[in-house]
Amino acid sequence: MLLGGLLLLPSAFAASRPGADSIQPADLLAHAKVLASDEFEGRGPGTPGEEKTVRYLTGQFQKFGLKPGMPDGSWTQDVPIVGVKSEVSFTLGGEALAFPQDYVAWSPELGAEATVPETDMIFVGYGISAPEYGWNDFKDVDVRGKTIVILVNDPPIPDPAAPAKLDAKMFGGNAMTYYGRWTYKFEEAGRRGAAGALIIHETKPAAYPWFVVVNSWGRERFNLESDRSPKSKIAGWISLERAQKLFAANGTSYEAMKAAALRRDFRPMPLKQKAAFTAKNLSRSVKSKNVLAKLEGRDPKLRDEWVVITAHWDHLGRNPELAGDQIFNGAADNAIGTAGLLELAEAFAKAPKAPKRSVLFLSVTAEEQGLLGAAHYVAQPPYPLAKTVANLNMDGANQWGRTRDIRQIGRGASTLDAVLDAAAKAQRRLVLPDAHPERGGFYRSDHFEFMKGGVPALYLKAGDDYVGKPAGYGESKVNEYIERDYHKVSDDVKPDWDLAGAAEDLRLFHDIVWRIGEVKKQPQWNPGSEFKAARDGQLR
Numbered sequence: 001m002l003l004g005g006l007l008l009l010p011s012a013f014a015a016s017r018p019g020a021d022s023i024q025p026a027d028l029l030a031h032a033k034v035l036a037s038d039e040f041e042g043r044g045p046g047t048p049g050e051e052k053t054v055r056y057l058t059g060q061f062q063k064f065g066l067k068p069g070m071p072d073g074s075w076t077q078d079v080p081i082v083g084v085k086s087e088v089s090f091t092l093g094g095e096a097l098a099f100p101q102d103y104v105a106w107s108p109e110l111g112a113e114a115t116v117p118e119t120d121m122i123f124v125g126y127g128i129s130a131p132e133y134g135w136n137d138f139k140d141v142d143v144r145g146k147t148i149v150i151l152v153n154d155p156p157i158p159d160p161a162a163p164a165k166l167d168a169k170m171f172g173g174n175a176m177t178y179y180g181r182w183t184y185k186f187e188e189a190g191r192r193g194a195a196g197a198l199i200i201h202e203t204k205p206a207a208y209p210w211f212v213v214v215n216s217w218g219r220e221r222f223n224l225e226s227d228r229s230p231k232s233k234i235a236g237w238i239s240l241e242r243a244q245k246l247f248a249a250n251g252t253s254y255e256a257m258k259a260a261a262l263r264r265d266f267r268p269m270p271l272k273q274k275a276a277f278t279a280k281n282l283s284r285s286v287k288s289k290n291v292l293a294k295l296e297g298r299d300p301k302l303r304d305e306w307v308v309i310t311a312h313w314d315h316l317g318r319n320p321e322l323a324g325d326q327i328f329n330g331a332a333d334n335a336i337g338t339a340g341l342l343e344l345a346e347a348f349a350k351a352p353k354a355p356k357r358s359v360l361f362l363s364v365t366a367e368e369q370g371l372l373g374a375a376h377y378v379a380q381p382p383y384p385l386a387k388t389v390a391n392l393n394m395d396g397a398n399q400w401g402r403t404r405d406i407r408q409i410g411r412g413a414s415t416l417d418a419v420l421d422a423a424a425k426a427q428r429r430l431v432l433p434d435a436h437p438e439r440g441g442f443y444r445s446d447h448f449e450f451m452k453g454g455v456p457a458l459y460l461k462a463g464d465d466y467v468g469k470p471a472g473y474g475e476s477k478v479n480e481y482i483e484r485d486y487h488k489v490s491d492d493v494k495p496d497w498d499l500a501g502a503a504e505d506l507r508l509f510h511d512i513v514w515r516i517g518e519v520k521k522q523p524q525w526n527p528g529s530e531f532k533a534a535r536d537g538q539l540r
């Protein structure tokens with residue numbers, strides 16, 4: 001491995017830009033080790049781990065010689081969030097369910113207590129109302145004050161065992177659309193005035209196993225203080241096993257109801273059992289921080305246009321209720337991406353000249369809580385979004401060696417594809433589309449908030465074709481990570497990490513940002529993109 005690395009690195013890295021030589025696997029590893037150390041306590045927002053992280057990032061940006069990223073000369077942007085730790089008891093048909101085997105639930109409201117006395121339960125299929133697809137799972141049924149039970153993801157399910165009866169273009173075909181995300185389902189429940197909203201967990205369509213649900217939601221959750229959207233009193237997940245029992249008790253099966261929900265003429269099905277919840281809530285207000293550094297563009301005219309590079313610094317912190325290891329170190333999610341942001345910042349700072357446009361290095365908070373830091377940045381942008389020409393987001397990185405290719409999540413949306421293709425070509429690498437659009441990666445990190453804000457974005461993932469490795473190596477490594485370490489206390493820096501591929505990817509990103517910083521015409525959304533309207537509104 002070492003020999004292969006030594007032989008291959010020089011030729012592969014030859015095409016990189018001035019400054020990019022400073023991007024080194026060893027430096028990446030060093031940053032990742034600090035950020036993922038137990039001392040940083042899993043980088044939970046509003047914890048001592050946040051203070052250490054913010055101090056570390058600020059110190060590094062300063063050392064590179066970059067300027068504070070806020071217009072007022074500050075390194076941080078306050079992100080006011082409210083943390084709520086809910087203890088929810090859930091009685092279903094008179095039976096007290098067991099946490100966390102049967103359910104995970106919380107109260108999106110901020111009061112000290114929330115009670116949902118016995119309510120009707122109703123199964124609403126995918127819980128989607130999508131006029132552009134002529135689809136409405138709710139039909140004319142009023143779910144106000146009821147507890148709705150919802151399938152995860154969107155139809156058709158990417159499961160050969162449950163062939164979809166829909167045409168291939170519905171809901172993005174195999175790709176998960178926003179309608180498949182848990183965020184949408186809870187938002188829709190709130191809009192419809194449901195008292196409770198429960199998503200049935202199923203590993204494949206959710207794209208993660210049950211313990212990820214427990215680790216992510218079975219504890220303090222944060223929301224933006226400014227969020228005034230309507231919410232149900234109780235939101236949560238129910239395990240597949242418990243849902244199967246529930247459907248059996250209603251004389252049907254989970255499979256039968258899932259099949260029924262694939263039909264356009266599906267109607268919500270009332271369930272015989274009642275649901276009751278009581279929540280005890282402990283809330284606290286936190287001013288979490290986005291950390292920002294800037295490199296001013298060299299062109300006096302284009303200097304007020306921005307390329308924003310993002311990587312979330314936060315992870316799940318520590319859970320004092322766990323026996324043994326309590327720290328969610330989040331090495332791959334996202335100490336490594338944050339390390340990448342630092343390496344890019346250093347490379348740009350060391351280059352003999354800056355690009356024409358300015359570059360903002362933005363490490364956002366509370367991504368794990370629903371992209372909150374990025375959402376706040378976009379809602380209160382220190383630099384106008386209309387002048388923000390592109391976002392490049394990093395969440396995770398390739399830990400398994402060099403690849404001859406790279407994956408682009410959400411390919412086809414904007415003219416940034418051409419910039420990426422040109423940069424990849426210079427590295428003599430291939431660009432592949434998302435291997436698993438059904439996992440909804442397109443909606444699962446901070447670039448999504450920028451895109452909603454009209455800003456064209458790039459989100460790239462590790463390639464597939466590993467140098468010196470058999471076919472399928474990358475896929476097996478990703479699956480192994482999701483199985484073993486994703487959102488678990490075991491997401492540590494591993495002794496066998498090989499960051500040569502990550503460094504090579506970062507040199508590609510460096511080149512991409514350079515090109516965007518220089519190019520005459522700003523990147524554009526392609527016609528038909530769902531985000532084009534937001535941009536057109538800004539540029540008018």
Ligand SMILES: [Zn+2]
Pocket residue numbers: 333368487
């Ligand atoms: Zn994560």
